[in-house]
Amino acid sequence: MKISFNGACREVTGSCILIESGETKFLVDCGMFQGNSSNKNLEDFSFDPKEIDFVLLTHAHLDHCGRLPKLFAEGFCGRVYSTAPTRDLTEIILLDALKVAQIEGRLFCAPLFTESDILSLGNFFTCLKYGEEKSINENVRIRMRDSGHILGSSIFEVWINDKGKEKKLVFSGDLGNPPAPIVNDPEFISGADAVFVESTYGDRLHESKEQGIEVLRQTIQETIKKGGVLMIPVFALERTQELLYTLNDFIENGKVGDISVFLDSPLAIKATGIYKQYADFYDKESKELISKGDDLFDFEGLEVIRNEAQAGKVDKTMPPKIILAGSGMFEGGKIKGYLKKYLGNSANTLLIISFQPKGSLGSNLLQGEKFIEIDRAKIKVKAETKSIFAFSSHGDRTFLVNWIEAINKPFPKKIFIIHGEEESSLSFAQALDGISKGDSIIPKYKEFYEI
Ligand SMILES: [Zn+2]
Numbered sequence: 445m446k447i448s449f450n451g452a453c454r455e456v457t458g459s460c461i462l463i464e465s466g467e468t469k470f471l472v473d474c475g476m477f478q479g480n481s482s483n484k485n486l487e488d489f490s491f492d493p494k495e496i497d498f499v500l501l502t503h504a505h506l507d508h509c510g511r512l513p514k515l516f517a518e519g520f521c522g523r524v525y526s527t528a529p530t531r532d533l534t535e536i537i538l539l540d541a542l543k544v545a546q547i548e549g550r551l552f553c554a555p556l557f558t559e560s561d562i563l564s565l566g567n568f569f570t571c572l573k574y575g576e577e578k579s580i581n582e583n584v585r586i587r588m589r590d591s592g593h594i595l596g597s598s599i600f601e602v603w604i605n606d607k608g609k610e611k612k613l614v615f616s617g618d619l620g621n622p623p624a625p626i627v628n629d630p631e632f633i634s635g636a637d638a639v640f641v642e643s644t645y646g647d648r649l650h651e652s653k654e655q656g657i658e659v660l661r662q663t664i665q666e667t668i669k670k671g672g673v674l675m676i677p678v679f680a681l682e683r684t685q686e687l688l689y690t691l692n693d694f695i696e697n698g699k700v701g702d703i704s705v706f707l708d709s710p711l712a713i714k715a716t717g718i719y720k721q722y723a724d725f726y727d728k729e730s731k732e733l734i735s736k737g738d739d740l741f742d743f744e745g746l747e748v749i750r751n752e753a754q755a756g757k758v759d760k761t762m763p764p765k766i767i768l769a770g771s772g773m774f775e776g777g778k779i780k781g782y783l784k785k786y787l788g789n790s791a792n793t794l795l796i797i798s799f800q801p802k803g804s805l806g807s808n809l810l811q812g813e814k815f816i817e818i819d820r821a822k823i824k825v826k827a828e829t830k831s832i833f834a835f836s837s838h839g840d841r842t843f844l845v846n847w848i849e850a851i852n853k854p855f856p857k858k859i860f861i862i863h864g865e866e867e868s869s870l871s872f873a874q875a876l877d878g879i880s881k882g883d884s885i886i887p888k889y890k891e892f893y894e895i
Pocket residue numbers: 503505593618
């Protein structure tokens with residue numbers, strides 16, 4: 445069996461693995477490259493899309509699903525296997541990416557795909573439930589397990605009859621950071637011949653969730669006391685829903701005082717709508733709250749900004765107020781407009797809850813820069829900048845090591861470490877040295893292995 449790595453090698457974007465066994469060829473994910481690697485989206489695939497039999501899609505983040513339309517446009521006509529929430533979230537994520545690319549004049553994969561291509565993608569999906577086994581053809585069987593990263597995210601167990609011998613491959617997708625609200629904890633897997641594991645935080649440990657939630661609560665209380673504006677840049681998937689869930693708890697249980705909350709992110713609003721349709725994918729605590737009549741993502745004081753006409757409400761409302769706006773890394777979205785308005789006032793606070801790449805606007809603000817430039821406007825920063833990283837939706841180094849250690853019947857002979865910056869993957873490989881009886885491999889882009 446031949447395995448080729450077509451992305452997310454020593455970096456975190458562009459996930460795409462090709463497996464070839466006998467006559468069968470399939471992909472696990474077909475994600476977009478982002479940031480410094482964006483140019484790779486313009487390269488030809490190193491395989492013929494017409495020859496791919498099917499795709500296993502772990503989840504709806506752009507770095508896992510973003511090149512699917514390109515794959516279809518270039519002749520792929522097989523099925524995409526995922527959960528139902530992944531299918532629905534993939535559609536809104538791709539439509540948003542197309543819109544952002546058009547606004548910014550970037551022609552990523554375009555004109556290879558259009559809005560109507562994306563809208564017809566859903567017809568090519570076959571949706572399965574967690575735990576359900578499915579024979580795809582006479583040589584391949586799959587089962588999805590919950591990876592606890594975002595709603596509908598999956599680990600894939602794949603059994604392949606390779607020249608008369610059955611081999612089990614496990615693809616972790618992105619693994620969550622338990623305990624997290626709404627989603628279940630990531631499932632542990634028993635036994636594999638080879639594992640493909642993400643390593644986003646393979647070199648780091650997260651602060652505890654309770655600590656992070658308490659810092660958020662205190663920050664809101666300080667904002668109320670100062671009569672200020674609390675700006676929180678958010679990602680549309682999971683981070684927004686987790687924050688709304690936490691604010692719902694704070695406000696409905698009297699853990700903070702009265703405060704207006706605005707959600708100004710059209711993508712996050714759409715994603716929250718899809719979350720509401722799939723309550724059967726929630727964890728036990730969330731299902732219990734719903735059965736008592738609570739709406740997890742709605743509470744008194746929350747205003748959702750759906751269009752430009754409503755946006756004026758945010759400015760007209762007197763502080764104290766909280767503004768959640770995209771995007772989490774200050775790329776696109778509405779957050780920059782709010783920074784321009786509110787960073788110059790010492791009563792206000794910017795609370796960063798997502799990873800910020802070195803040299804980026806978010807990173808500079810966290811370093812305490814007093815003057816920044818946004819869209820050519822110079823701004824003197826008087827607002828306080830704080831950070832909480834407990835809301836990460838990726839497991840840390842300890843969790844990843846435990847997850848691998850649990851795959852012990854049999855323990856995998858090969859562990860392919862993917863989806864992490866080089867230092868992070870290397871550090872994770874070192875951590876695995878202590879427990880691993882097999883090989884840890886950090887593949888390079890376009891490398892292939894026979895197993
Ligand atoms: Zn992800």
